Amino acid sequence: MGAKHHSSKGFELFFAFWRRYHPLDNFHYQWVKDHLKILVVKRGEVLEPQGHASEISYFVAKGILARADDDPNTGKRKIMSLALPNMALMTTVHLHSHSIRPGNIIALRPGIIIALPHSVLRRFQEYEKSVDTLVDVFCNKEKRQLILLQQLLRECSSFERYLNFIQLMPEIRAVTSQTEQAALLDISRNTIQRATYFLATRKKRRK
Numbered sequence: 001m002g003a004k005h006h007s008s009k010g011f012e013l014f015f016a017f018w019r020r021y022h023p024l025d026n027f028h029y030q031w032v033k034d035h036l037k038i039l040v041v042k043r044g045e046v047l048e049p050q051g052h053a054s055e056i057s058y059f060v061a062k063g064i065l066a067r068a069d070d071d072p073n074t075g076k077r078k079i080m081s082l083a084l085p086n087m088a089l090m091t092t093v094h095l096h097s098h099s100i101r102p103g104n105i106i107a108l109r110p111g112i113i114i115a116l117p118h119s120v121l122r123r124f125q126e127y128e129k130s131v132d133t134l135v136d137v138f139c140n141k142e143k144r145q146l147i148l149l150q151q152l153l154r155e156c157s158s159f160e161r162y163l164n165f166i167q168l169m170p171e172i173r174a175v176t177s178q179t180e181q182a183a184l185l186d187i188s189r190n191t192i193q194r195a196t197y198f199l200a201t202r203k204k205r206r207k
Contacts, residue, residue, distance in 0.1 A: 031124070047065070
């Protein structure tokens with residue numbers, strides 16, 4: 001499929017999402033075409049490498065993005081946050097901040113991503129309510145996820161952490177691999193397998 005098809009599909013998914021929260025008209029369609037950029041990403045592609053200074057929000061129209069850090073010595077990956085479809089990851093602490101968050105932004109799945117420059121969002125947020133609403137939705141979704149992750153990571157038992165993860169974040173469990181879940185929760189795949197077995201049989205497998 002060509003770039004034109006992906007652009008059309010990406011904009012279609014973005015408008016369908018935005019329309020849930022605010023009525024849209026010709027101004028919004030033109031604004032998106034003038035200021036936003038469609039990215040077609042491959043699995044494993046790095047959108048924002050560690051230390052990069054871009055101030056952008058990446059909206060996931062299709063696929064999954066992660067903010068992650070790979071240990072160069074061990075190769076072990078730590079996932080700090082995820083964006084599923086209809087979520088976004090910001091490169092900065094917040095829209096009006098110039099402080100870049102640590103970690104790389106990586107595509108965990110092939111997909112279609114929309115890049116929203118913060119300079120554009122800041123400029124239109126001041127007088128265009130629909131853009132302000134869009135930013136609020138992005139921020140609230142990411143904030144909710146981070147609060148739940150912090151709650152999970154405070155659980156000392158890795159076994160209980162995974163059981164709580166299943167309850168609190170079923171939508172993430174449904175679309176991620178055990179390796180990705182382990183990187184997100186800072187636990188081992190063995191723990192995940194034991195917890196999964198326990199749920200299936202209600203009996204803990206021997207360590």
